[in-house]
Amino acid sequence: MPDPHASAFERHDHAGCRHDVLAAVEREARERGLRLTPVRRRTLEILLEEHRAMGAYDVLERLAKDGFGAQPPVAYRALDFLVDHGFAHRIRRLNAFAACMHPDHSHAPVFLICTGCNAVAEAPGEQVREALDATARSLGFAVERSNIEAVGLCPTCAPE
Amino acid sequence: MPDPHASAFERHDHAGCRHDVLAAVEREARERGLRLTPVRRRTLEILLEEHRAMGAYDVLERLAKDGFGAQPPVAYRALDFLVDHGFAHRIRRLNAFAACMHPDHSHAPVFLICTGCNAVAEAPGEQVREALDATARSLGFAVERSNIEAVGLCPTCAPE
DNA sequence: TCCGTTCGTGTTATACTATTACATATCATT
């Protein structure tokens, strides 16, 4: 059983991680009455296979190869579905999408983007969001959603 | 003299705020040996006049009216210059740019975007970035740059 | 089961955002 807390920066059993996440999403979708249709499921699989942030057009290309529609809305709609329900995340800095690694519980992570290897890891966002909320509150601003993304070097790519 | 700490959400002497920021940028540019050329200066003025986040093409349209080049690189280059030197910020969530309100000292603010009135305020980012750094460090990740943006309601637009 | 509604998919077309490549002009130095 793979470590459910392994970050993208650590070596991990990737096949297992893929399988587990997909299973969790299927369970969640069933419980929440969401329709994980073939395109949507395949879109998630593609994100999981790559295990990195992908642009909508990269995803679209793969979907088209698999016999789904070849026009942008096909990919965008599936990706929007996944993002809306917490099964994927959108990384604005990269104009890209990545499968959520913890789809079983609602969360709002921060993203760490390595400029060395292009890996994108989800890190726990609670502390950061607490600080952000406090800062916003002091200006009378009520935060609804936020995106927090950092660019830098992961442990593997960092100089010794 | 306008309050230099007034946020975009508070009533403030906007003409004064514009003037002060522009003066500060001129001083900074002189001291740092940067060339605040006519396009660059006009681009900053446009951002300051609107006092909101603007898309590159909105800026370009205004520049063209003022007799500058009408092709995208004209706007993007001027905006990149301003961003690179801390005289403007890029808000990724909006694919937009906003003049920096505190160009005299290097800083990395968080952005608060009101969905009611489209105002964008810079809030102090130290606390939040500290939390982000700590979170990243615990994964062995070294943050170089980050963008932290929140969407929500400003005090004026919030329900009573 | 039939009907009407909602939801999902596919397609065409278009809008919006950003960069590459190259020619010309300006500036700073020598």
Next chain:
DNA sequence: AATGATATGTAATAGTATAACACGAACGGA
């Protein structure tokens, strides 16, 4: 004045995202 570095302008193109509409499958009530 000659040089090299910087800045501007233009044309062309690449990359990202949405609007609008037709069709059909899924769902729910009569």
